[in-house]
Structures are given as structure tokens and as C-alpha cells.
Amino acid sequence: MIRYLPNPVNELMKESFNGTMSRRDVIKRGGALGLSATMMGTILGSYGAAAQDASPSVEQPAGWSITVPADLPDLTGVTLNVQLGDDGVGAPFDQACCDKFAEATGSTVNFIPGAQSATERLTFLQQTMAAQSSDLDMAQIDIIWPGIFASHAVDLSDQVGDLDFFERLMENNTVDGKLVGLPWFTDAGLLYYRTDLLEQNGFEGPPATWQELTDMATTIAEGEAANSAFAGFTFQGGAYEGLTCNALEWQYSNGGGSIVEADGTVSVNNDQAKAALELARSWVGTIAPEAVTGYKEEDSRAVWQGGNCAFHRNWPYAYSLSAAADSVIKDVFAITQLPAGEGEGATSAATLGGWQTFVPAYSENQDAAKAFAKYLVSPELQRARAIERANLPTLGSLYEDPDVLAANPFFGELFETFSGGAVVRPSTPSADLYGEVSLEYFTAVNEILSGQAEDINSRVEDLAASLEDIMADV
Amino acid sequence: MEPEITAGEIAKPAVIVSERKRFAALAGPKTAVGRQQERLGWLLVLPSLIVVFAVAIYPLYETFRLSFTNTRLASAREVQNVGWENYRRLLEDDQWWTAMRNTLIFTVSSVALEAILGMVVALTIHSQFKGRGLVRTSMLVPWAIPTVVSSLLWSWMLHDRYGVINSIAIRLGLMDEGRNFAWVANTSTSLMAVVAIDVWKTTPFMALLILAGLQIIPGDVYEASYVDGASKWQQFWQITLPLVKPALLVALIFRTMDSFRVFDLIYVLKQGATDTMTVAIYTQQVLIQSSRLGAGSAAAVVIFVCIGLMVLGYSRLITVEEG
Numbered sequence: 082m083i084r085y086l087p088n089p090v091n092e093l094m095k096e097s098f099n100g101t102m103s104r105r106d107v108i109k110r111g112g113a114l115g116l117s118a119t120m121m122g123t124i125l126g127s128y129g130a131a132a133q134d135a136s137p138s139v140e141q142p143a144g145w146s147i148t149v150p151a152d153l154p155d156l157t158g159v160t161l162n163v164q165l166g167d168d169g170v171g172a173p174f175d176q177a178c179c180d181k182f183a184e185a186t187g188s189t190v191n192f193i194p195g196a197q198s199a200t201e202r203l204t205f206l207q208q209t210m211a212a213q214s215s216d217l218d219m220a221q222i223d224i225i226w227p228g229i230f231a232s233h234a235v236d237l238s239d240q241v242g243d244l245d246f247f248e249r250l251m252e253n254n255t256v257d258g259k260l261v262g263l264p265w266f267t268d269a270g271l272l273y274y275r276t277d278l279l280e281q282n283g284f285e286g287p288p289a290t291w292q293e294l295t296d297m298a299t300t301i302a303e304g305e306a307a308n309s310a311f312a313g314f315t316f317q318g319g320a321y322e323g324l325t326c327n328a329l330e331w332q333y334s335n336g337g338g339s340i341v342e343a344d345g346t347v348s349v350n351n352d353q354a355k356a357a358l359e360l361a362r363s364w365v366g367t368i369a370p371e372a373v374t375g376y377k378e379e380d381s382r383a384v385w386q387g388g389n390c391a392f393h394r395n396w397p398y399a400y401s402l403s404a405a406a407d408s409v410i411k412d413v414f415a416i417t418q419l420p421a422g423e424g425e426g427a428t429s430a431a432t433l434g435g436w437q438t439f440v441p442a443y444s445e446n447q448d449a450a451k452a453f454a455k456y457l458v459s460p461e462l463q464r465a466r467a468i469e470r471a472n473l474p475t476l477g478s479l480y481e482d483p484d485v486l487a488a489n490p491f492f493g494e495l496f497e498t499f500s501g502g503a504v505v506r507p508s509t510p511s512a513d514l515y516g517e518v519s520l521e522y523f524t525a526v527n528e529i530l531s532g533q534a535e536d537i538n539s540r541v542e543d544l545a546a547s548l549e550d551i552m553a554d555v
Numbered sequence: 556m557e558p559e560i561t562a563g564e565i566a567k568p569a570v571i572v573s574e575r576k577r578f579a580a581l582a583g584p585k586t587a588v589g590r591q592q593e594r595l596g597w598l599l600v601l602p603s604l605i606v607v608f609a610v611a612i613y614p615l616y617e618t619f620r621l622s623f624t625n626t627r628l629a630s631a632r633e634v635q636n637v638g639w640e641n642y643r644r645l646l647e648d649d650q651w652w653t654a655m656r657n658t659l660i661f662t663v664s665s666v667a668l669e670a671i672l673g674m675v676v677a678l679t680i681h682s683q684f685k686g687r688g689l690v691r692t693s694m695l696v697p698w699a700i701p702t703v704v705s706s707l708l709w710s711w712m713l714h715d716r717y718g719v720i721n722s723i724a725i726r727l728g729l730m731d732e733g734r735n736f737a738w739v740a741n742t743s744t745s746l747m748a749v750v751a752i753d754v755w756k757t758t759p760f761m762a763l764l765i766l767a768g769l770q771i772i773p774g775d776v777y778e779a780s781y782v783d784g785a786s787k788w789q790q791f792w793q794i795t796l797p798l799v800k801p802a803l804l805v806a807l808i809f810r811t812m813d814s815f816r817v818f819d820l821i822y823v824l825k826q827g828a829t830d831t832m833t834v835a836i837y838t839q840q841v842l843i844q845s846s847r848l849g850a851g852s853a854a855a856v857v858i859f860v861c862i863g864l865m866v867l868g869y870s871r872l873i874t875v876e877e878g
Contacts, residue, residue: 200843200844203843204843206629207628207629207846208628208629210629211628211629229629229846230629232630232631233629233631309716309732309734309735310716310717310735319825319826319828320825320826320827320828320829321826321827370715370716370735370737370740371715371735371736371737371740371741372714372715372716372735372737372739372740373740374740374828375737375739375740375824375825375826375828384716389716513627513630513631513632513846516844516845516846517844517845517846517847519844520827520840520844520845524650524827524829527828527829528829531740531742531828531830532742533742533828533829533830543649
């Protein structure tokens, strides 16, 4: 689902590696990107490597920015089977992470790519855990899964050491005192907008409230009426987990709570949440395409990146794609935090996402697996992941790293959102029943958006009743 | 002593009949040879029995058993027997009934359209014309494409902004310029869009089975009716349709069962959206998204019973035909 294109630092690395640019230009561009001396050393060290190989089409090796941490144990003879990302564009980097660990410790690390869809992956892991299989020594788990896998996890709290992970993530990953996963990389919803269209229509900056967004999108869409493909606003409205993330942002930012509160009370049936859903419904078929009720991330990004959209809600991954060299909007867009609602308790809200490292209790190499999990979340590895893959680190200090900021200029501005301002889905109070809670919620919201459920009041009432039933079982 | 049968004897039907009689006489459990024969028989079917048991009977038994428990997928929770609770909750769930309604609409309309169109296609191909072989081959293309691919293909064709269907409709003046009609997202057309895709995909299958039925109708029946002065229309209703009926019924059984369990085509297009949710999607959501293995199994059992009843109904029709 998530795909990345090369970011500026990667591009520079590639050119340097291929020898297609002079050394002086490499240094100049590196300077413009604000790269540190060590980083420039790495890049220049590879200068012309491909040219010397007489194979100019070779790209820079994935994992080039990884520095292997010094404190790795000796694991000669141990074999680990690990599941990191999928087999898409991120696979070479994941493979490099495994290879460097294997090389440094003398172990063998088999990288098993997971499914692209998080739902499919959850199914696979649940079945593997249900069978108490020792085939898997470490796996990456979504931020909403700690409750589901707590009973199958090895406690990783002894691996934290002096690493200062974001408090929010540590709380989220701790179930009954057990640290189910080490925070690996994080994610939060963002508002993408077209600076040129805002300017043409005389708007000074991005919208501060959803109502403002609605009005601005309406005005802009009127001006673009000649372009039948144009949409004012796109988001993820399909009946899947992504809609839970979007709708939680609407209602939470409107002071409507977070569906199920931390103490387990079902709060979704309130006027502010319903008002937020009502506003969202008014977008469908007006500022948003009618088809938005079937959109997932990539469907909505297709409209946005085709230059046919004024506002777009997405995860940070879309930044590097929108800014890529072949993107038609690369110079005319910006990102900011999502708008706030109106009324009491209104605030800007971004749903928290991200992945954790998890060690199954059925692994026969638990100590080695723990060491691998800790290696992945080490500052060195997170830094490389941020530079090469634009994944958001879970350690605050990396948001001040010049090389990380050069590759992802927006990290600094939105630090607040990433570090703890983001809203968590109710996976902690609903524990292992979160899947059910989310299913009920996104089904109801999708029905409201598509008009299948005409009466918002009664649909939300039904939803609250179903959620009460589920929460009674927790 | 065990009788020896040579290859030469088997080749003669009369001998086989007499051998069978002898075998039947020997096969009684009373005699030693009979017991030996019976053991050999069991031994020979044992591999198939094991396979059937492992892949059909045991999973079915497990599904039945789980449907009376509150088992969850990969959960540390204690498993309890809950009796008919899962079934009670299932039948009280509005979503289930919406899914059932959608499934019935989908099944009836897609199977009916496929049968009619399949018949038309089969009759066309059955007649003599130039390039028949080419048409027969190209007709199979939609059936040969994997469902997920055809689903994605149609989702692009029906796309509100970039879709060829809207583009054609606008060019033909059937739709206003700049109108982006969302066939798949609009709740009043979504189910029909799904039916259309299924009809496009499965009509070739129907046509092929009907064609096989058409080809075994002897030509002299038509000649005789021609001599008697029957019109083409009469020939179709009085000869073709009754004679092709057994083949048609088999095709209908296959298609009805398949349509009732439809999952991939719709899931790719709409995931679990309520307006196109079928009973199979409902079951998948309960089993996987909610991890409620017990409740999901109850839904699966109900689907099993429904399909079982359908097959019974059809086989009744077939035996009545034969009688």
C-alpha cells in the first residue's frame, strides 16, 4: 500500500554513485541540502563506484546510510526468521537491515516479506500465533495490535535501556505492564494543499477549521469547473481501517471524543461527533467525488497527484511521492496539520499510526530475536530508515538530525504532531476486541457517507449499542 | 481361489457382466474370498477416503463444532460452549439480513442474465458460420481472466473520473458533459454494476456448458420436425430447450452455488461496504476482521445449509426430468 520514491538525498547519492555528476556539484548540492560532513563523506566515498564497475545503471545500494550499532552480541550459528515490510519498494532496505545484522553477529537472518495489506498481515500473524508456531522469531506489528498480541508476546521492556521513545507510543505498546513491541516508526494524518490554487483564489493560508476547508474547497472547485476530473478535497472513505483513522480525526477535532474513551465508556453517540459526520457527509458528491466512499490511500492520492485536487488528507508517505521529480505538483503544494472543528473542545487532530517490533513467545531464539528487535529501533537504524525511506523516527532527537531533516524538510515543522499530539484509536481500552470496534465504526461511517444510512442519529445510536455489546466482553 | 481376469476378457462387455455377477456372489462377507475382496476394496478406496475426510469432512465438522462456541482467533480467552447463541445473534443482526438480501438479488439476477445470454451465445456459436472457431475461442477470454483482475479492470472502466463507460455515455449524449457518475460508489447502482461484471465474466462458462448440451442433440430430430413443418421458433421451444435442459440445469447448479458464495469480485471493488455486502463477505468480516471464529462459523454453517437446500432443489428438478 505504501510506496516511496527516492528523496533528494537518495537522488544525490545515486548521481554520486553513478559518477554522472562532478564531485564539486555533489558537494554543492549536498551543501544546499544541509547535509552533515559525515554524510557527505559517505556520499563522496561512493563517488563513481558504479562507473568503475563499468555498469552505470546500477543504483546505490539500499541501506547505504546504515551505521551498524557497536553493542551487538555474538550470535554465531543462530538462525532468525523475521517479518519486516512487504516485498514492494521497501524490501531492499529491509533486506539490508537483516544482512548487516547477520554480518555483524555471525547469525543467519531470513527476511520473510509480509502482505501489503495490514488486514491480511494481521490474519497471517493471528493464525501463526494461534498455532503457537516457532517459525517466526520477530515480526512488525501495527500500532493497534498490541492488545491483540499481548498474550503471545515476549516482554521487551528490558531492551529499552536509555532510549527515549515517545511517551505516547510506549503507553500504547504496554499492555498490563508488558511491553509488547518496541516503537519502530510512527505515522500521523496530514493535510496536503495546493499553494497555487489557494493564492489564485485569494486565500492567505491553509484552512484552520473544517468549515473553512469546506468553503475554500467549494470556491476553488467553482473556479475549476471546466476540469471535470477536479475535486476540492479527497480522503480515505472506503469501508476499511483507513476510514476509522479519517473519521476519528473529524470527530475528535470537533470535540466529539475518540469513539471509546480510555476508561472503556462508549462515547461515540454525542452531538459533536454527529455534527462532524454530518459535515463529512456533505462533502461527498460536492467538494469530494462521490466515489470517495470507496477510496483507499492510493485512490485518493491518484486524484491529488494528478493535479486534480485542492486539499488532500494522507499519511506522510505521500510527501516524498508528491515532491518527486516527475510529480506535476512538486512545486505547488505544502503540508500542514489537519483543520480543527468548531465548538467546545475543538482542536486539530491527527490519527496516530506506525509499526512496532514484536517477538513471539514461541520463538526458540528469544534472546537473539530481542537483540534483533533492539537493533532495528536503535538510533542508527531509525536514522537510516528516515533518510532512505522517509519513515518517521520514534526518538525525538532524530528530528534534529541535519541529514534526516535534509531528506524530509517537513519533519521539523510537524514535530509536535508526530511526537505526541496525535490521537490514538481506541485500541487500548478495547484490547483484543479492537478489530470488532473498528469494523462496526467504519461500517457505520461508510453507510453515513454513502447515504445508505440516511438518519445519522439512529445509525450512530445503533453503532453505540453494538459498541456497548463489544465493550461488555472486554 | 481368486479368479484371474485377462485383458482380453475385460474387452468383451458380455464377459464383464458375467464377471460382475460372479464378483457379486463372491463379495458376500460370509466366505473367506468375499472378506478378502471386501478388504481389498476398502484398501483401494482408502486413499480417497482419507483425502475426503481431511479436506471436507473434518473441516466441516470443525465448523459445526466451532459454531456452538465463542472461540476467537489467536486469543487467550477461555473457550465456552454457548449453544445456539451465535445463531440467535446472527439471525438478529440487520447486517446479516442486508447481506442475505444483496446475495439473493445478486444470485437471481446474475444467474438469470447469464442463462439467457449464455443460451443466445451458445445457439449462435452452434450454428454454422465463417470464423466460428475464432469466435468460440475469443468468447472464452473473459472467463479466462482471473476474477481479481477483471474486477480491477472494470473498476477502471466504471471509474467516475477516468472511466471509459462515462466517457462513452457522454459522447453518445446519454449523460451531461462534466458529469462524473460513480457507478460503483453510488448505492443505487453499485449492486447492478457488480452483477454486470459477473455477467460479463461468467456468460462464457454458461455458454460453453449449454453448447456441450446442444451438440449432443441429434440432427435428425430437427430434420423430422422440418418435414412436419415446424417453424424455427417451434423447434427451439419443442426440441432444443427440452433436450438441452439437463445440461442447462447442471450449469445453473454450478452458477447458483458460485454466485451465492461470491466474495472476491465484490471485495476487490468495494471491500465490506454495506450496499454490496454478501453473506460471504459478512462471514469473512466476522471471522477475520472481528476474529470471532465461533460467530463466523455459525454464518458459514447457515451458508452451507442454504447451498445444500439449493442443490437438493435442483437435483429434484433433474430427477423429475429423468423420470
